[in-house]
Amino acid sequence: MLVFAAGSALAATTAPKAVQASKPAAITAANVTTQLPRGVVPTHYDLAFVPDTDKLTFTASVKINIDVTAPTNTITLQAADLAFAKVEMVGPGGAKEGAAKVSVDAEAQTATFTFDKPVAKGAHVLAIDYSGKIYKQAAGLFALDYDTDQGMKRALYTQFENSDARRFIPSWDEPFFKATYDVQVTVPTGQMAIGNMPIAKTQDLGGGKSKVTFATSPKMSTYLLFFGLGEFDRATAKVGDVEMGVITKKGDLAKADFALKSSGPILAWYNDYFGAPYPLPKLDHIAAPGQSQFFSAMENWGAIFYFEYALLEDPAISTQTDRQNIYTTVAHEMAHQWFGDLVTMSWWDDLWLNEGFASWMESRATEHFHPEWNSQLGAIGGREYAMGLDSLATTHPVVQHVETVDQASQAFDAITYQKGQAVISMLEAYVGPEAWRAGVRAYIKAHAHGNTTTDDLWIEVEKAAGKPITAIAHDFTLQPGIPLITVDTGACAAGKTTVSLTQGEFSRDKPTKTPLAWRVPVSAQVAGSSSVAKTLVVGGKGSLSVDGCGPVVVNAGQAGYFRTLYTPKAFAGVAASFAKLPAIDQLGVISDAWALGLNGQQAVTDALDLVMATPADADPQVWSKIAGVLTEVDGMYDGASAPQAAFRKLAIARLSPVFQKIGWTAQAGEPAPVANLRAALIEKLGALGDPAVVAEAKRRYAADKTDPSAVPGALRKSILAVVARQADAQAWDALHAQAKVEKTPLIRDQLYTQLASVQDEALAAKALDLAISGEPSETLAANMISRVSVLHPDLAFDFSVAHKDAVNGKVDAASATKFIPGLAKRSADPAMIGKVTAYAAANLLAGSRGEADKSVAAITDRIKVRKAAMPVITAWVAKKS
Template identity: 60%
Template structure:
C-alpha cells in the first residue's frame, strides 16, 4: 500500500498451471499454528467461492459465499469475521454431502467484528463446505466495497471499488480476514450490462441474463490473503500491453485511458526488472492498474494481486495540470505497488507485527528501481529525505520498533506510518550496503523461493540474507528493528598521521524530547571518507565506541554516501572543518550534513544557527535537490514564527534573499534540454517564495492567472498547480469566489479535486472558515471533504481541529474508518498553542480506545516539541539573523 502524504505496492511466483497457482506452502500448517490471530484456531479456510450482486443506487449488495474449510479439532461453533452483514441462510455440509448439519444459531458481534455459528452437535475433524447467503452495505469511503461518484461531461457517474487492507474484506465477505489465513478465491458478480467488472484474475466467463444484467465469473486466484482480493465495476475502458508473457493493463473511467499511458509503460518496465531481480517470475496471467477518482486519508494506492488500485491523482497524467513531480510520482507508485506483488502478495507477513516486510521492502524497491530505470531524475538524494521522515518520528517518546506488537484492528491501521515505511526502507538500504548488493539480492531470491504462497516473520528473511552473505546480519537487524530510536554517532576527535586520519567515534542516541533519556545500544555500520578522497573506510561501532582509520588527511565525512540510519554529531572543530569544505562534498553528503545539522540544531545538540551558515554556504548552482531541501526547511522554520509579524518579517527577508537568486537563475520558463530536477526545483521555489510573501513572485503568479484567458502560455501545465497555489494562498474574497466557480464548473475529477483542495489553502482565516463550511456539503465530493479540512489545518491547525471536533458526527462519515483515530489528532499537529495538548488528550479520551492512542500521543509530542523550538531555539536564530541582516 502506498501511503500519502508520504507512499505502497506488490507481485508473485511462476508455475505454469492453474493447479500450481493454487498450491499450498508446505510450511503453512506450522506457520498457521504460530500466527497471531483474533479468531479460534480450530477452523481453516482453503477456498472461497463468492457471488455478489451489487445495488449501486441503494448502496447495498446481496452476497453468497461457499467456503471450503478444514475443521482441525472437534467444535460446536465456527467463528469468522464480518461487519454490517445480515445472514439469511447458513449451511454446513461435509465434503461429499452426507450428514448435513441443521441450520445453526447465528450470533453477530459488531464490536468484535465477528459472526459465530453454533450447531446442535459437534463438528468432527474433517473437510466441509460452509455456505452463507447474506446482505451487506456499500460505503462511500474507501473501506470494504465502496462507491465513488464523479463528474464527467456526460453527467454524474458512480463506480464501485474495494479496499480491504488492513481488515475490511469482512465488509464484503464473511471470512477469516487475517493475513495468515491464505486461501484461493473464485469471484462471480452480477452487474449492469455494458459496465466493466475487474478483479485479480481475468474474466473466465460472461453470460447475459437479460433485463440489463450480466453475470461475470473470474478465473480462480492463487493462494492469497483476504486483504488482497479486489473487485471494481463501472463505465471503464482498458488499455493493455504484453511484458514477459503477462498482460499488463490500465483501467480508467471512460475517456481518459490515454492519460495512463506513462503508467502502463512504467508498469511494463518495472515488471520486467522485478522478474529478474526476484528470480521468481510474476505468476498471474495479467497485472492491471485500476484508476479511481477521489481520495483517501489513509492511502494512495493498494497492491491487490493482479489488480492494483490507485487514485487518479497518483496514476494519471492530465496534460492540462500534471507536473514533472507528478510524472515521477506515477513511476514511484508503480514501482512500489508492483514490488508488493512479491513482498506482500506472494510472500505475506504472518501478522501485522511484521507489516514492514511488506511496506519497508516495497518502499526500498521503489527507490532502488526509480534510481536504476530513470537515472536522469537523479533520485539518489531522495534516500536522505526518506530517512529524515523516519527519524523525525523515531526520535520522540511515542515511537515504536519497526517490528511492533499489534493486537487490534485499529492498531494494525496505525502501523502504516513512517516507521514502517521509511525506517524500514532506510534500514534495508543500510543492511544492503553492509552485506553488498549482490549478496542482498541473492538472499532475497532465496527468501522468495523458500516462502512462496506462504507467510513469514522477519527472522525468516534474516536467515536467508545471512546464508547468502556469510555475515552476521541478524544481530544488526535486530538492533534496528526490534528496538525504537535513532543512534547518534559522535565524532569526538580526529588526527592525521602517515597519510590517514584516525577518528574517535562514540555511539549515543538522538532524541528530540528526552535529553536525559538512558541511551540504547546499537551495532552501527559506519562508512567514512576524507573530503575529496575516493577511498572509504568501514567499521562497526559496537559496544558504544570505535576508532577508525580513514585513508587521506583532511575533513572527514562520517556516513559517507548517507546509507546509515543514524545522526552524525561532529565536535565543533570537526564541524567547522567540514563546513569550510562544504562545496567539495558530494551532493548526497551535503544534503546529509544539512539534515543532521537542522535536526541536531532544533533539538539543542548544536547551535541552531549552524544550519543557516550552511544555507549561506550553498552556491546558486548546487544540485537542484539541495536547493529544494533548503526551500522546504526555510518554509518549515518560517512556520515557527506564525503570530509574530516583526520577527517573521526579519526571517523572511533572509529566506527570500537566499532563494530569489536561485529562482532568477532557473527562471519561470522551461528551457530546451533542461534537466528534470530543475523543472521540479522551479515549482518548489515559486511555491516557497510565494508562501514566504515574496512580492515579486506573488505579483507574477497573479499576472499569469489573470492573463490565462488571453495568453495560453501564461499558465503552462507544468506550472498551473503551482501558480494556482500561490494565488489561492494569498486570495482575497473575489479571487476565492472565482476559484470556487472554477471548481464547480470543472468536469475532470483530477482537476476538480485539486481546485477544491486549493480553496482550503488560503492564509485568510475568514476564507479558511468558508472552506471548512464548504467541506461539510455534498459539493466537493464524499472523499474530498476530509482532505479539505486537513488542508486548512496546514495554516490554521487550531481552527481546523476545533471545527472538525465540533462537527464530528458529520466529519466521521467523510473519513475512512482506518484513518479516524489519527485524522483528528493530525489536524492539530502543527499547532503552537499549548491548549492544543489538552484538546487532543480530551478527544482521545472520549473517542479513541486506550490501546490505540499512539497517533494522539504523537501529535501531542509534536505540538510540545514545536513550542519548545519556538521558545528555546528561535532566539539563537534571531540573534544570527540580526547579525547577518
C-alpha cells in the first residue's frame, strides 16, 4: 500500500518502548489478546455473492474449509457490519454436522459460532449465509460514483488492508491466516468483473445477469483479496507468461499507457532481482476515480488498485512530477507482489517488511530505469520527513507492538515507510548490494507463500553477507529515534585527516534525555575527493582517517540514517566547500543544518547562509529544497507583516533569478528535474507573493479559454495553485463554477482541492462548508478539509469538531481515529493543545490517540521554534538586506 507521503502522515503510538527482538515465524499461538486463537485454521474460502449497487447491499454465502486442532464448541472469526442468516458445519463428505448459534461482538469486530456438540479435531467445512453493506468510502466493498457525459456512473471496488476484509467476508482476517480462494459473483451482464485471478467461466443467467467465476487463487492473506465491477476498459501486454493489464473507466485507457508500458520491464527486472518469477498468470493495474485519506494504491495480489491520480497520466493536467509519481507508485505496488503478497509478515508489528521494502524497491527500480530523474536525491526528502516524526517523543520503532485495528492503521506512517526505506538503504550500503540481493533472494525462497518476522530476513542477509548485521539492524528497527553524530576534525598529516565521532541522539522535545545507543555505519570524505572512509561507531565513540586534506563531509553519499553536527570550525570548512559538493551531499548538509538550527544545536542562520551561497547551477532538486526552506521560514512569521515583508523580499530575490533562467516555457529535451523545478518555483514564488509570478499566473489563467498555450497541462496545477491561493471572492466563485461543470474526475478533483487552498480565511471557511455539502464527491470532502488545514489549521480543526458527525461520515474507516486530531498539527496556537487533548479524551479510546498526541507534540515544537528562531532570522534578514 502507498500512503500519502507528506500531506497527512498517519499517527504513531505514544511514549514507545523498544520492543524485544522479533523471532522467526514459527507462531503457534496468538501473540496479543486481540488476535484470534490458532486452534481453528482456514485453508480455503469458496465465496459466492450478489451485489446490489442501487441499494448498496450484498448477499453472500461462503464455505470455509477449516482444520480444527482440538475439539471445540465455539469458533470465533472476524466480522464487521455483517448480518448472518444461517451458519452450519459440514463434514468433508458434505454431511451436515449441526447449525450454530451466532453471537456478534460489534466492538471487537468478531462473530462467535456456538455448536451444541464439540466440533471434532480434523477437517470440516463452515458454511455461512450472510449479507452486508456496500460503503461510500474506501473500506470493505465500496462504491465510487463519477459523472460522465452520459450521466452518473457507479463502480464497485474492495479495500481490505489493514483489517476490512471482515466487512465483506466473515474470515480469519489477520495476515497469519493464509488460504486459497474461489470467488463467484452475479453481476449485470455487460459490466466487467475483476478479481485477483483471471475469469475461469462466465454464465449468462438471463434477465440481464451473468455469473462470473474466477480461477482459484494461491494461498494469501485476507487483506489481499480483491473484487471490482463496472463499465471498464482493459488493455493488456504479455510479459513472458504473464498477462499485464491496465483497467480504467470507459474512455480512459490512453491515460494508462505510460503505466502499462512501464510495468512490463519492472516485472522482468523484479523476477530477476528476487530470484523468483511472479507466480500468478495475470497482473492488472486498476484505476478508480476518487481518493482516500489513508492510501493512494493497494497491492492486492494480481489486481493492484489505484486511485486515478496515482496511475493515469492526463495531458490536460498531469505534470512531470505526476509522471514520476505514477512510475514510483507502480514500482512500489509491484514490489509488494513479492514483499507482502508472496511472503507476508505474520502480524502488523512487522508491517515494515511490506512497506519499507516496497519503498526501497521502488527507488531501486526507478534508479535503474530512469537514472535521469535522480531519484536518490528525492529519497533525502523522504528521510527528512521520517526524521521529522522520529525526533519527537511520539515516535515509535520501525518494528512496533500492535494490538488493535486502530493501532494497525496508525502503523502506516513515515516511520514504517520512509525510515524503513532509509534503514534498508543504510544496511545495503554496509553489506554491499550483491550480498544484500543474495540475502533477499534466499529469504524469498525460504518463505514463499508463508509468513515471517523481521529476524527471518536478517538471518538470510547475514548468511549471504558474512557480516553480523543483525545487531545494527536491531538498533535501528527495535528502538525509536535518530542518532546524532558530532564531528570534530583534526589536523591533516601525511595526506590524511583524522575525524573524531561521538554518538548522541537528536531529539526535538527531550533535549536532556539520556541518548539511546546505536551501532552506526558512518562514511566520510574530504570535499572534492573520490576516496571514502568508513567505520562503525560502537559504544558512542569512533574515529576515521580520511584520505586528503581539507573540509570533511560526514555521511558522504547520505546512506546513513543519522543527523550530523559539525563543530563550528568543521562546519565553516564544509560551508566554504558547499558549491563543489555532490548534489546529494548538498541536500544532506543543508537538511542537517536546518534541522539542527531549528532545534538550537547549531546557528539557525547556518542553513540560510548555505541558501545564499548555493551556486546558480546547483542541481534542480537542491533548489527545490532551498525553495522549501524559504517558504517554511515565511510561514513562521504568522502575521508579523513588517518583518515578513522584508524576508519575502530577500527570498524572492534569491529564487527569482533561478526561475528566470528556466522560464515559464519548457524547452525541447530539457531534463525532467528542470520541469519539476519550474512547477515548484511557480508555486513557491506565488506563495511568497512574488508580484511578477502572481500577475503572470492570473494572466495565463484568464487567457486559458482563448489561448491554448496559456496554460499548458504541465503547468496547470501550479498556475491553479497560485490563482486559488491568492483568490478574492470573485476569483473563488469563478473556480467554483468551473469545478461544478467539469466532467473529468482528475481535473474536477483538482479544482475542488484548489478551492480549499485559498489564503483568505473567509473563503477558506466557505470551502469547509462546501466540503460537507454533498456537492464534491464523497471521497473528496476529507481532502478539501485537510487542504484547508495547511494554511488554516485552527479553522479546519474547530470546524471539524463542530461538525464532527458530518466530517467523520466523509472519512474512511482506517482514518476515523486520526483525521480530526491530525488537522491541528500545523497550528502554532497554545490554546490548540488543550483543544486537541480534550477532543481525544472525549472521542478516542486510550490506545487510539496517537495522531492527537503527535499533533500536540508538533504544535508544542512549533511554538518553541518560532520563539527561539524568528528573532535571530529577522536580525539576519536585516543584515543581508
